[in-house]
Amino acid sequence: MDYQVTVIQEMVRNKSQLIERLKEQIGRVVVGQKELVDRLLVGLLANGHILLEGVPGLAKSLSVETLARCINAKYQRIQFTPDLLPADLIGTLVYNPQRGEFITKKGPIFANIVLADEINRAPAKVQSALLEAMQEKQVTIGEETFKLPRPFLVLATQNPLEQQGTYPLPEAQLDRFMLKVKITYPKKSEEKEILNRMAYTKRDLTVEPVISPEEIMDLRSIVDQIYLDEKIKDYILDLVFASREPGEYGLKNLENLIECGASPRATISLCLAAKAYAFIQGRGYVIPHDVKTIGMDVLRHRIAITYEAEAEELTPEDIIQTIFDEIPVP
The missing domain is CATH 3.40.50.300 (P-loop containing nucleotide triphosphate hydrolases)
Incomplete structure (x- = not known):
């Protein structure tokens, strides 16, 4: 297994220059x-x-x-x-x-x-x-x-x-x-930099194409190979299932606040997004921090809250944050 992670890590390192070039070009226009x-x-x-x-x-x-x-x-x-x-x-x-x-x-x-x-x-x-x-x-x-x-x-x-x-x-x-x-x-x-760069009637917003569709598909094949430990998979499943059955995970205070939990598509998306985020960070393996960093963006639109939650002025983000805080991290 260590050999596999080492091979994937080398692949990520070799291809990370494409991501850096993309970030550099985007940074010519988008500030912060x-x-x-x-x-x-x-x-x-x-x-x-x-x-x-x-x-x-x-x-x-x-x-x-x-x-x-x-x-x-x-x-x-x-x-x-x-x-x-x-x-x-x-x-x-x-x-x-x-x-x-x-x-x-x-x-x-x-x-x-x-x-x-x-x-x-x-x-x-x-x-x-x-x-x-x-x-x-x-x-x-x-x-x-x-x-x-x-x-x-x-x-x-x-x-x-x-x-x-x-x-x-x-x-x-x-x-x-x-x-x-x-x-x-x-x-x-950052807004001052936006002012210095954009406050002109004629703006220089030119960027160069630095990656092709074929290279994107190649990068995706590497993302698929990024190592995801069984403990991380179980952690992702616990997060999703806690949104459906909070009482089973000791979150009884959330039982009357969630009308509909995250779908199996959320489980798949959280797994893939965590792999892609690990790739951007230059790693060939996923760590719990990757899941927690990208998790809010994956789950916030997939959880429906009850009228009781709205009455308490709670948002789906509040519910998800509670789940992240309470579910043990491997």
Whole structure:
């Protein structure tokens, strides 16, 4: 086993330069926001979609666009609006009178990186059009099914403040996002750097593509091999099961606060995200700190709280933090 970890560690060390080059290019445009950048890279390496939530002006869309420009792949931004239709997203069949037949016109979702900007501005029927694409990596138009390009990543943004004219994401949609990242304001020193860099009518926001889709797929194959000890697997299972059956783990105070716990997809996502985070940290093995660091982003949108919890002004983050504090760390 030690030999296996040593081999994986060497592979991670050899490939870590690609991640450093990506970070360097993103840093030319995005100031600070280290946690955001790390989560974007986790999603890229773990093949997981990401939901970014934050007030306007925190560089959510800019970060996604910059990441896409650093990759030599197809990028598509889709502005979600109340009048958007599923066909505007995935495509439709168009009748060709000259040939007397219907031809398929593919939608903007056929890209490697898709920015679903203000995703909660579109109604449920449009959001549901993403379900097949996000899970099966394919789209059905008419009677024909088309595979999406690889890699395929949906990076969505939403504003937590303005709720007028928005449509809450259904649970099935939320569960398909590996991470939900809440973005906060930058530090004062970082905002001064933003001021020095951005306060011009003509800005230099050029970056260079430093990684190809083939290299991303290669990195993902290494992430799959990162060593995950049985004790870490059991720790991940304890965290997820504690959200479903808190009383079984000595958390009786949470029994009346959780309406619905995390799904098996959360278990898989937490495992993959922890591996990807370990890779970014330059390790060929996962430690409990990786799970705890990335765990909040994996679980916060997968736990539904009761009215009693809301009455006590508790949030899903409060519940998850209690679980992390009480479950023994291996």
